[in-house]
Amino acid sequence: MNQMNPALAVREHPDLAPATAMPLARVLRAYVVEAKYESLRMLRAPAFAAPFLLLPVCLYLLFAVLLFGDAIAKDPKAGLFTFMGFSILGAMGPGMFGFGITVAVEREQGLLKLKRALPMPAGASLIAKMLMSMLFVAIIMASMVAAAPLGHLKLSAGQMLSVTLVNVAGALPFCALGFLIGSFASAKSAPAFVNLLYLPMIYLSAILFPLPKSMYWFAAISPAYHLDQLALASIGAASDGATAIHVLVLAGVTLAFTALALRRMARVG
Amino acid sequence: MNNHCLAELSGVTKRFGSVVALDQLDLEVRRGELLAVLGPNGAGKTTAISLLLGLQQPDSGSARLFGQSPNGIEPRRQMGVMMQEAALAPELRVREQIDMVASYYPAPMTPDDALALTGTTPLAKRPYGKLSTGQKRQVQFALAVVGRPQLLFLDEPTVGLDIQSREMVWTTLRGLVGDGCSIVLTTHYLEEAEALADRVAVVAKGRLIATGTVSEMRALVVRKRITCRTTLTAEQVASWPDVQTVTSDQHGLHITASNTENVVRRLLAADDDLQDLEVDRAGLAEAFTELTQETTKPRERTK
Numbered sequence: 001m002n003q004m005n006p007a008l009a010v011r012e013h014p015d016l017a018p019a020t021a022m023p024l025a026r027v028l029r030a031y032v033v034e035a036k037y038e039s040l041r042m043l044r045a046p047a048f049a050a051p052f053l054l055l056p057v058c059l060y061l062l063f064a065v066l067l068f069g070d071a072i073a074k075d076p077k078a079g080l081f082t083f084m085g086f087s088i089l090g091a092m093g094p095g096m097f098g099f100g101i102t103v104a105v106e107r108e109q110g111l112l113k114l115k116r117a118l119p120m121p122a123g124a125s126l127i128a129k130m131l132m133s134m135l136f137v138a139i140i141m142a143s144m145v146a147a148a149p150l151g152h153l154k155l156s157a158g159q160m161l162s163v164t165l166v167n168v169a170g171a172l173p174f175c176a177l178g179f180l181i182g183s184f185a186s187a188k189s190a191p192a193f194v195n196l197l198y199l200p201m202i203y204l205s206a207i208l209f210p211l212p213k214s215m216y217w218f219a220a221i222s223p224a225y226h227l228d229q230l231a232l233a234s235i236g237a238a239s240d241g242a243t244a245i246h247v248l249v250l251a252g253v254t255l256a257f258t259a260l261a262l263r264r265m266a267r268v269g
Numbered sequence: 270m271n272n273h274c275l276a277e278l279s280g281v282t283k284r285f286g287s288v289v290a291l292d293q294l295d296l297e298v299r300r301g302e303l304l305a306v307l308g309p310n311g312a313g314k315t316t317a318i319s320l321l322l323g324l325q326q327p328d329s330g331s332a333r334l335f336g337q338s339p340n341g342i343e344p345r346r347q348m349g350v351m352m353q354e355a356a357l358a359p360e361l362r363v364r365e366q367i368d369m370v371a372s373y374y375p376a377p378m379t380p381d382d383a384l385a386l387t388g389t390t391p392l393a394k395r396p397y398g399k400l401s402t403g404q405k406r407q408v409q410f411a412l413a414v415v416g417r418p419q420l421l422f423l424d425e426p427t428v429g430l431d432i433q434s435r436e437m438v439w440t441t442l443r444g445l446v447g448d449g450c451s452i453v454l455t456t457h458y459l460e461e462a463e464a465l466a467d468r469v470a471v472v473a474k475g476r477l478i479a480t481g482t483v484s485e486m487r488a489l490v491v492r493k494r495i496t497c498r499t500t501l502t503a504e505q506v507a508s509w510p511d512v513q514t515v516t517s518d519q520h521g522l523h524i525t526a527s528n529t530e531n532v533v534r535r536l537l538a539a540d541d542d543l544q545d546l547e548v549d550r551a552g553l554a555e556a557f558t559e560l561t562q563e564t565t566k567p568r569e570r571t572k
Contacts, residue, residue, distance in 0.1 A: 022346060022375045033372040041360040044396075109356035117322040117352065119345040119373045119416070 030121050031128070038128035039135050042098055052093025053136060057143040060086035064151030073152045080237055083144065083153050084163075085208040088228045090140035091167040092174045092201070094133035096194050100178025102129065104190035107182065107265070126258075130175050137171040138164065159235040166234045170227040173250045176257035177223075183264040223253045273300050275420050275451050276321050281330035283316055283475075290316040292475040293330070298420065303442065303452040305466035307459070313475040314455040315353060318422050321453075322350060335420075346375055349418035351409045353425050359398025363389060363408050366397055367415050374416030383415040388437045402429045410438055414445065421445065421452045427461060439464060493529040494549040497521050499540045509535060521545060 042049050064072055064082045072079040106112045106125075115125055141164040148155055155163070181193045202208060204215060205224035219225040226246040232239035233246075276298040283291040291313045298304050298321075306314050319325045320332045323339030334344040357366055364380050371377035384390040389407050392400065397408065406429050413421055423442075427435045442452060442465055456462055462469050462483065469486045471479040479486065498521040507515045511528040521544075526532040529548050536543055 026372075026375065030372040033369055037358070037361055037365055037369050040365070041358045044360040106356075110352065110354045111356055111358070113324060114350070114352055114355040114357075117324055117345070117350045117422075118370060119342050119348075121373070122342070 027121050031124050034120070034124040034128035035131040038125075038132040042102075042132055042136070048101075049098065049136070052090075052097045053140060054143075055093065056086045056090035056140050057147050059089070060144060060147055060151065064153075065147075069152070076152070079151055079153045080232075082208075083148055083151060084228055084231055087141060087144050087163065087167055087231065088170075088205075088207045088224050089202060090144060091137050091170045091227060092198065092224060093140070094136035095130075095171050095174030095176075096178040096181075096198055097191075098136060098178070099129045099133050099175045100180075100182045100185075100194050101187075101190045103179055103182025104185045105187040108187045112265070126179070129179075130172060133171045133175050133178075134168050137168045141167050155235065162234040163231050166231045167227070170230070170250065173223040173227070173253040173257070176254045176261070179261040180257045180264070183261040223250055226250055274298065275300055275335060276453070277331075277333045278317060278320060278327075279331050279333075281317075281320060281327040281332060283313075283320065283325065283327050290475050291320070291327075294472070294475060294477055296470060296477060298451055298453050299468075300451055301446065301449055302467040303446050303454060303465050305462035305469045306453065306455045306472055307457065307462055307469055308455075308472035309457065312472045314472055315424055316475075317472065318424055318453065318455060322348075322422060346373075346416070347418060348420040348422060349413035349416050350422045351406075351413040351424060351426050353428075355409065357397050357405075357409070357412075360396060362394055362396055363400075363411075364393040366408060367411055370412045371415045377416045378414075380415070383411045386414060386441060387411040388434070403431055403434055406430055407434055407438075410441075414441070419450060421450055423452065423454045425455055425457070427456070427458070493526060495522075495524040495526060495529055495532060495536070495547070496549065497524075497536060497546045498544040499536065500542060501536070501540055506532075506536075 060083065063086075064079065068078075068082075072082065103112075112125065145155065145160045145164065148160075177197065178194065181190055181197070185193045201222055201224050204211065204218040205222040205228065206216070206219045207224050207228045211219055226241075226249045229239040229241055230243065230246040230250070233243050274297045278291075278294055278296040281291050281294045281296075282289070294313065294317060296306070296317060306317065308314050316325065320327055321334060321339055323332070323334070323341075323345070332339050335347055337344045339345070361369070364384065367380040367383050371380060371383070377383075378386070380393075381390075384393050387407055387410050389404075389411050392404055392408065397405065400408065406426065410423075410426060413423065427438055430438065439461075442454075446452060446467075454461070454465065466483055468482055469480065470477055471486075501522070503515040503517045503522060506512055506522060506524060509532060511526050511531050513525045513527060515525075516523045524532060533546070533548065536546070
């Protein structure tokens with residue numbers, strides 16, 4: 001019976017066995033396939049994805065067009081501030097809600113455990129969720145850029161591209177936050193934990209409303225504030241603080257929270 | 270580890286808090302065999318599989334997969350797995366689920382081949398979330414085989430399947446073993462082990478209490494026992510033909526025999542004062558229960 005499979009003959013040296021050698025192209029393909037299906041499943045769950053996908057542009061239209069359109073038409077600075085604020089809101093959602101809650105659900109229901117048992121390439125699930133979040137931010141930014149003229153905001157093509165790229169990359173620190181929440185919260189409690197962080201962060205990061213001076217210490221530790229300033233700087237608008245500091249804070253948050261979440265996942269699965 | 274052993278647990282102990290899930294367990298999976306790991310719920314079967322898959326680490330002892338640590342990706346590229354609880358993404362269609370898992374392997378079958386092999390072709394375009402429990406198990410089975418594994422771990426694969434689907438799984442498993450694949454199957458269905466297994470390992474209370482081929486297990490568990498009070502000694506009876514084992518205690522002699530009728534005839538002839546004669550014929554299920562209970566009450570009873 002054993003003679004039927006010639007691959008078995010070299011099983012004593014598993015590293016040399018043809019069956020286990022995985023060409024780099026196939027390993028890369030596995031990452032791409034994982035990212036494709038991660039994005040596809042999120043697009044097929046409109047009830048879950050629509051709030052963070054549509055909310056930023058809907059709120060932007062509500063505030064910048066319907067409610068305060070006239071005021072904004074006279075004050076271009078306010079128009080830019082409003083546009084940036086809701087763009088940052090858009091960069092936060094997919095990572096915190098899409099990534100975070102999905103991780104909590106998959107962890108609780110055993111899917112991540114199954115994938116750990118299967119020969120999924122290292123981190124493919126994590127990277128797929130990051131790419132999914134970035135794709136969603138790109139969609140959100142496309143809708144925001146398309147809505148900008150209605151909010152009396154004129155952006156050059158270069159500015160549209162740079163603000164989109166900054167926010168797409170800016171999804172990563174929020175993915176890390178979502179990942180950390182997903183690594184410890186149950187499927188049921190994850191949305192509550194995400195909201196507990198998301199809502200105060202919107203108000204206390206000075207992205208939509210100016211903060212009183214006494215509260216600025218919070219903005220300084222918030223990734224949303226730093227992304228907002230970075231996005232403003234990327235289009236050549238006036239911004240606070242040094243670009244290097246913003247990048248450093250955002251990268252630091254991404255690495256630190258991902259590391260914490262990975263450590264937690266290694267312990268609990 | 271020898272050349273014939275694909276996966277091995279040696280002297281493995283695993284505790285969860287104060288509960289000892291595995292207690293010095295030894296288990297090996299040989300090339301080309303279907304090993305059924307039998308045991309009551311909570312016996313430690315799933316924990317044993319988890320250690321072999323690298324999902325948990327033993328407190329002591331070692332787990333090896335293809336001669337390597339199960340934590341590396343290389344040995345896992347040669348195996349497929351079907352776990353008891355795994356909720357796959359409900360939004361993805363069946364073919365997409367299979368395509369995704371196939372992408373993890375160096376030389377998988379096509380999703381269509383995996384669908385055909387497992388009888389799930391009619392489900393290919395259905396979202397996983399809309400399937401029945403049994404259909405989901407069938408799809409999980411397809412995911413386990415799509416990578417053309419050398420070694421397949423199946424944790425209770427036929428729970429929730431209707432008779433037809435179960436037959437399909439059994440037929441596929443026989444075909445895979447025929448092609449040289451090794452399979453580890455945990456089950457608490459004795460008939461499943463009987464229908465499929467080359468070798469059976471019975472686990473109870475985290476310990477391996479019996480192992481052997483199906484016919485050896487059947488001989489072990491379908492044997493007939495004779496109990497009686499007699500003036501004959503254990504040594505005398507042990508030398509008789511057809512007698513397999515003899516033990517004695519305060520209840521008398523306990524004899525296992527391949528042909529109880531011959532032994533009973535000779536007992537009655539040899540001892541006129543023979544009393545309390547009982548012949549106990551255990552069925553497979555009863556004997557299995559008995560085997561697993563003996564670990565908690567060793568050698569206490571013999572009725």
